[in-house]
Amino acid sequence: MKAVGAGGEVAIKGVGDFSPEPTAARASLRRLWRLKWGMAAAALMLLIVASAVLAPWLAPYDPLAVDIQHRLAPPVWMDGGTPKHLLGTDQVGRDLLARMIYGGRVSLIVGVTAVLISATIGVLTGLTAGYFGPRVDWLIMALVNVMLSFPFVLLALAVIAVLGPSLLNMIIVLAVADWPLYVRVIRAETLAMRERDFVTAGRALGMSHARIVFRQIFPNLVSVIVVIATLQVARVIILESFLSFLGLGVQPPTPAWGNMLGEGRVYMLNSWWIAAFPGLAIFVTTLAINLMGNALRDWLDPHMKL
């Protein structure tokens, strides 16, 4: 695939209608300008993470507290809204804003944990496939291709069906479903790196395989891994909320954006806000993460092929 930057530039090898090299000062200025979306996204993300961490102090109510008097209250700016509940309430009168703030915790925990696990598995497997010759490579890539040709969602659904829905199972499922993506990229990079002079030199000096892989090859792959992992957090969060939306993820009454959206669907005929706001939260979060990932890629290595 071509490398498409956040600004939409396409790096094409050999073919160029690019303007002549700008001076260093102008180049760095331009680079900073191109990162503006990334910076804005990072600030937004910081806000989302902070509100999830500080939920007990920020949320106006307990997310499970029921206010029977104000059931299905619309947001404050609509007719019938009360200033007590800024974003309105759900079918049993729980404050939507409070539930949204708490709901972020589930998505962020699942997203980050699942990605950490899957990145570890994927990177180790990718290094193995790329470094240890064609036989191991063939075996691993056969498995990876099976998993990649298979819809992520279907795999997650099938495994959850047997394991049963819970937070831990969801993390396991998402981590297991997500690792093949890293293998492809890491393997290709390792294959290329293995032939480089510094690796040959290392081998000639008598370094162990482990030392070559982890001290010489791995450090060169860190930026690629960071970029993929960042983008994957967004993907995992969407999938996590979809599972919760179907009732196969985090179980109510624990607030999660996905299960709030699922509950809200039942009431969308009269009370659109119950479904609208949690979904908006998912969208804004994944958008921020994607923008951050794109900016990170441009910043670390504009020619990265992802």
Added chain:
Amino acid sequence: MRRYLARQLVQLVVVIVGISMLAFAILHVIGDPVLLLLPQNAGKAEYERYHKLLGLDKPIYVQYWKFASRAIQGDFGKSWYTDTPAFRLVLQRMAPTIYLTLAGLVMALLIALPLGIVAALKRHSFVDNLCTMIAVAGQAMPIFWLGIMLIIIFAVRLKALPASGYGTWQHFLMPAFTLGAFLAPLTMRLVRSGVIEIMNMEYIKTARAKGLGEWMVVVKHAFRNACIPVITVLGLQFGQLLGGAIITETVFAWPGVATLTVESIRNQDFPVVQCAVVLLALIIVSVNFLVDMIVGLIDPRIRVGA
């Protein structure tokens, strides 16, 4: 071409065997079918009897062989819930899923082709930047939320379209758009980078030099060649497209395989889940195979180089 075909066929078989093992493992390794079938208060003797009855006392490879040889004949066992053959149940729901997938694909192309081409021809213009922004937002969009928002706007508020169900062309509009929105961002980026790359080629200059109108150059020379990467990636993304169809189906209560699968998971009806997983995987693998063949025919470099 023959060697290319043979290599692809071997890969196809490996992938199919892999997926059948996965489907088998879902029920027999992770879960215990006896525990799922028997009522919770069943005694130990009853458990042993069923264990034997289902052939679970035999070695695992014998069990897998039995499962696989039956599955080849389309026998996945009877649904535990409705007592009809699982294969027939899944097959009945296959047509709506395929129609939805195709409709989504068409919708994605309707959105992505014009936008991608315009963005490529007017690089770095306002239109191009706008398209990039739409693509970035589209990639972060949780489509189950998009679907619900569409229902709230077009079905609940405007009463212009049916909220869910299947039958007339109106039923297709919102699901097809939702699924199209899932695939369009990636497609648009591919079209854009493909057209940009090709517009710099020598033969385009030749076409211009011989006095062809710009429109003819774009349509006859550039667009056709830009289609190759688009077809390849779309073909390989077919699994993801089907994954998107699964999500879309559950939002719009579309009577397809995905809705059936989710229902079956809720009812713990595993033969149906297994059958659906295997059949969907089979479709994905066959489409990938066909795409590889078509691309190999169009572009000889691929079948030699790969």
